[in-house]
Amino acid sequence: MxxxxxxxxxxxxxxxxxxxxxxxxxxxxxxxxxxxxxxxxxxxxSKQELLAQIMTATMDTLLENHEAAISGCEDVTERLRRATEAHVRFHARHRLEAFVGTREIRSLEEPHRAEVLRRRARYEHGFRKLVADGVQADRFRVASVKLTSYAILDLGMGVSVWYRESGDFTEDQVVYQYGDLALRLAGAR
Amino acid sequence: MxxxxxxxxxxxxxxxxxxxxxxxxxxxxxxxxxxxxxxxxxxxxSKQELLAQIMTATMDTLLENHEAAISGCEDVTERLRRATEAHVRFHARHRLEAFVGTREIRSLEEPHRAEVLRRRARYEHGFRKLVADGVQADRFRVASVKLTSYAILDLGMGVSVWYRESGDFTEDQVVYQYGDLALRLAGAR
Incomplete structure (x- = not known):
């Protein structure tokens, strides 16, 4: 069962x-x-329950992957790199979840919608904190912590739209290069 | 009428x-x-005709804005900045078009689908060329021209999902800061 x-x-x-x-x-x-x-x-x-389960599970997995990526790693630059790699890898692998998650947020009824939005806010906040920590440690240089973390998150969303296993890049190539690109966005030294 | x-x-x-x-x-x-x-x-x-008109018009506007942004500007760095600004501004303003464009590409029938995909390929190629020109002129430094241009395009997609007029940032703030971020992605000197 x-x-x-x-x-x-x-x-x-x-x-x-x-x-x-x-x-x-x-x-x-x-x-x-x-x-x-x-x-x-x-x-x-119900169908609504199925949608809620799918979207909640997606966010829970993203949150767990994020924690796993940064735990035990102290260096602010490496933390941002690893968190971005986890973010991009999830989006390359779970394209349908990302697609449905973006497209059907309006179809979720309460309390499911609030539960998913709360998890999203927590996930966003995790990236914002990574960027802020790097700025505080004088390792990153950004015009806006919030916009920079949004831009890093945007990279994952984009990958879920265009990535194909049959394309020019392996998952690892995308993951590692996008990890580097996130550090560029953060102005890492 | x-x-x-x-x-x-x-x-x-x-x-x-x-x-x-x-x-x-x-x-x-x-x-x-x-x-x-x-x-x-x-x-x-038909409904299909309406969808095709919406999606074709969206791509035509993006292509026209791109041309307008870079025409008469010779500096490779400024060209990438302006093209990104136009890209991000469109996505901040035309969120429904971007949303429907991403979500309903599968709902388009031929020959409409091929027509939209051809325009998308042209648009992507425009960004790829801007990055390649900068690399050639020794003004940009990237690991992959293609992945860098994808990452820059991802920024627009992301903005269309999260941007709200009532949010923390004005359209101009997002546009200008994302323009700067694109130059960071390109490793502009």
Missing amino acids: AVRVADIRAAALTLFSERGYQATTMADIGAAIGIRGPSLYKHVG | AVRVADIRAAALTLFSERGYQATTMADIGAAIGIRGPSLYKHVG
Whole structure:
């Protein structure tokens, strides 16, 4: 049954990304994995619940990856590099989650929407703190801590839109080069 | 009638951004501006045509703004700065167009899809050339011309997602600071 719930979520993610949340029905999701409507409702409460689970899990993974990337690393420059690498790697790998996360935030109802927005604010704040710490330590030089951290976050969003495994760059190439680019944005010495 | 067509497009853009292309009907678009179905079809051929017009016009405007930004300016650094400023300004102002443009590319049918992708490739190529010109002139230093130009383009996409007039930054602040950030990405001296 654990596997089944994962299958349902994966099917929902694919359908939400292909046709949008509004145009997807629970029957579509069931049909994609060969489960009838009534059976489907044994596993998930509603389409809204599925969307909330997908978006909350996406933010939780980003937050965990961020923590893992910077924990045990003291150097402010390396912390920003690692956090950016984790950010870009997630967005290269989880393009559908990023796409649906951006596109369907309006489709989330409360309290789910507030829960996702709270996690996003926490994630943004993590990057802002990394930039601010570097400025404070006189290692970074920026016009605005907030805009610089937004620009670094933008890089991940962009990667989720254009990156393809079949393209000119491997995931590692994008990850490492974008890590360097984040340090440029921060004016790292 | 010219005004009417503009109204129809604006209503379609809003609805596509709110509920997605698939979930929007021509009747919804008509209802939004008080025109009945049959009347609507006097002005536009189909929902697909509306989407194609919106996305093609978006790319045409971006391409025109890009040309206007760099024409008559010879300095490679200033050319990249101005092109980025135009890019970011468009994305701060035309957030719905950017949003629908990213989200609904899959909903476009041929030959519209190829027409939009051709314009996008041209737009991307413009930025790639600006970065390459700067490298050639020994004014920029980058690990990869292509990835650097992608990263600069990512900045605009990001702005279209997070920018709000009611937020902490004016459009000009974002535009000018992001212009500076693009030069940092390019390793401009």
